[in-house]
Amino acid sequence: MLAHNTTRSSPAAISKSGRIARDNKPGQMPPAFAAQPHQVLFCTPNKEIYAQGGRATALYQVEFGAVRIYRLLADGRRQISAFHVAGEVFGFEADGHHRFFAEAVCNSAIRVYRLPVGADLSRDVLPAALLALVRAQEHLLVIGRQNAAERVAAFLLDLAARQGSLRQIELAMSRTDIGDYLGLTIETVSRVFSKFRENGHIRLQGARTVVLLKPEALRAMCA
Amino acid sequence: MLAHNTTRSSPAAISKSGRIARDNKPGQMPPAFAAQPHQVLFCTPNKEIYAQGGRATALYQVEFGAVRIYRLLADGRRQISAFHVAGEVFGFEADGHHRFFAEAVCNSAIRVYRLPVGADLSRDVLPAALLALVRAQEHLLVIGRQNAAERVAAFLLDLAARQGSLRQIELAMSRTDIGDYLGLTIETVSRVFSKFRENGHIRLQGARTVVLLKPEALRAMCA
């Protein structure tokens, strides 16, 4: 739910380097795949889940926390193509190799489904892949054709919707993450937050808690 | 192969409004799906293949020509999320409804695979969906973090690669299409083309034919 702050909350005991716990119980989420066995990976902030170029041997489902999927340019510029939150599945690849990096944004638990060699998980994976595709394409519209304020508005509304349309949003990610997701600098992101605050569209309780005072106003922006 | 110019070539007799021809032969492309029966839709430039909001009842494969997938903002701003060329499959949707528009860029033939109700095409669709996902995410990096020159360079190299690494590229799409794909205005696209020409990176034979004189130089730009 993107509700776990990087620093302030510790919803589960997580070791410094991310330990792996065997866990074959269904847990609170219905098991999505037939693939066996699966494990739960507990991650501290910025823990790498997989790296670009590595072999894709598993699928991943967020139990709690948040994950960023990103790619780098040679000079270090980063584009986060997606954040994944509780319940969402990620890690599927076209040819068995990861084209992106995946890292925990905050303290997170990731259910790992090891892929049997030659497994046909198409039935299980397809809906998640199609959802990711739609999200990526919609995000293209935001980044390609909307200005800074519209991008931030769309981001906040998307987060709110994924949290169950609550008025109060806990940002799991830093301004840097948001900037790299929206194709903006952290300064621009910060300025837009400030402008929204001055306009009375949002209230900021610290940097990571956003209260949507006028969601309609934000919605009107992203048309 | 993106080789069919909007106006100059007519590779097949195509009626003004796009007629449907029954065609159950495999054709030169291997049939990708078990779904039956299928047809070939011949399209003139800007012919709508499907519209946002419509029910998704088919999958589509480009036989020749090119297709743009796009979305609109309320004020008319357009973002093209993908061009599809010969052999590529598009039209899969997460929930049975189209989230995007699809139109022919130039004279094109589209093989239509009607989906049986409740069909399980996951085995067939998944690779294409994953490819589309990777492309969309990579495009996010281009649009989110690269400047105008880098975007155009990446675009030209992508086209060249999809045409079989030929030095000469026939652009099926207008500057407007390119701009809406790269998140730029047509003026900026045009200026970058001119700059590349002045630098000796490309040669322009008319507006729609590009010869890559120094592909390495372009490659070096997009890191």
Place this chain on the structure above:
DNA sequence: CGACTTCTTGAACATTTTCAATGAGAGTGG
């Protein structure tokens, strides 16, 4: 409390867009 990181704000700068005008190419009709 103090050091560190993250966030905010300001000012100068760069890039891209907007507005406007001109130029080139393709199709039409005389």
Place this chain on the structure above:
DNA sequence: CCACTCTCATTGAAAATGTTCAAGAAGTCG
């Protein structure tokens, strides 16, 4: 076949938007 017209592309100058650089404020952690 040529002139006309239309669309598409190019180019220039001004304006807007976002970035960069720099400093200071706020929040977090030991």
